[in-house]
Amino acid sequence: MSTGLIVALIVIGAVVVIGAAALLTLRRRRGVGGRDLKRRFGPEYERTVARYDGDTRAAERELAERLERHGELRERPLEAERRRAYEQRWQAAQELFVDSPRDAVTEADRLLAEVAGARGFPDGGHYEEQVAALSVHHADHVHGYRRVHRIARAGVGADGQPEHAATEEMREAMVEARALFEDLVAPTRHDAGGSGDRRSSSHARHGRAHQPWGFTRHHAKGS
Template sequence: MSTGLTIGIVIVAAVVVVAAALAMTSRGGSPRGLKRRFGPEYERVVAQHDGDTRAAERELAERVQRHGALHERDLEPAERERYAARWTTAQKQFVDSPREAVTEIDRLLAELAAARGFPEGGRYEDQVAALSVHHADHVDGYRRVHRVALAPQGGAPQSRAGTEEMRVALVEARPLFDELVTPASRGHGRRHRAGAGSGGRLPWSADAARPKES
């Protein structure tokens, strides 16, 4: 093999490697890109894998590969109003019926995510994986409210969700709701501000009547 041909092969190989690296980085596939893209979700998955960062990064890279190209559909104004009204109703319902309110919020988030173009709520794990790619900062709030909504009503006390746990779940789920109900063109600007101000509060103040214990 001639020296010129060898050099040509080496150059082509180098170009392929660089192109692959750039493509991976653009998809958030490099370790630094994954950390930046997933934020707190990155740390959660690493902990789930007992500190094995390579295993965690493989899982996150697979999520990006499966769901990174997903295009979020903007809601029509009337749809946004309906979802906002449902949240308000459920939030008010929490005072008298916290479990029913949490169940409705869980259902509402599943339906809202599906309306935005994410997998249907019946495929919960797939839906959450897709949401984690595009709304990594707040997807864990959805997990929490879903977990609380499915908690048994009877059985041992430690297996039941108390009223305070349900209240916290609703508060933590609100930022994701805000992002999903906001037009995509404005959603990125609100991503780190969601839940600030009155958005994350439930409809009682410190001196108001507290919700009934479940």
């Protein structure tokens, strides 16, 4: 066999391999569009489409990019002692809500950023990227984090006065954010002392996440 023929065969083989890889990549990208993205992101899909004024292509492009960046993220184990400390801090924030709703929401925002970071998500100092990663793995509950963060970081209004959310709005934000918090601290099979996987634990606790706390909207003082 001549040298020229060998080189030609090698080139043809390389082209075939590259073509197959490109085709596989294209199929994978198509596979995370439309129905797959709706199923993966749930309510987050609808929110993203609404943010793009109904432009589903633009929304799906963003969601696919989030999935590509953060889809392979594996949450780090959380030690039982650290989990209990986080749960105690959340309970304290709920109790603080009675006297100071705004401070309670601020603490909830701070705590969610810290717990997410401990689990291996991007650091809380990079809020947008952290939320993007959380939306890939906790799409059902990530919006609660957005709500408390928006309230906690509210600035000054046009009249020069601090922008304050209504007490009821803050209460609803705390309740919704608690669902994400419980997802993040739920034991997994990889945690020390954990039993079962996150999904079963999360489902078992999901009902409690939306139950009233030890106070009602009438017990909380005004904002």
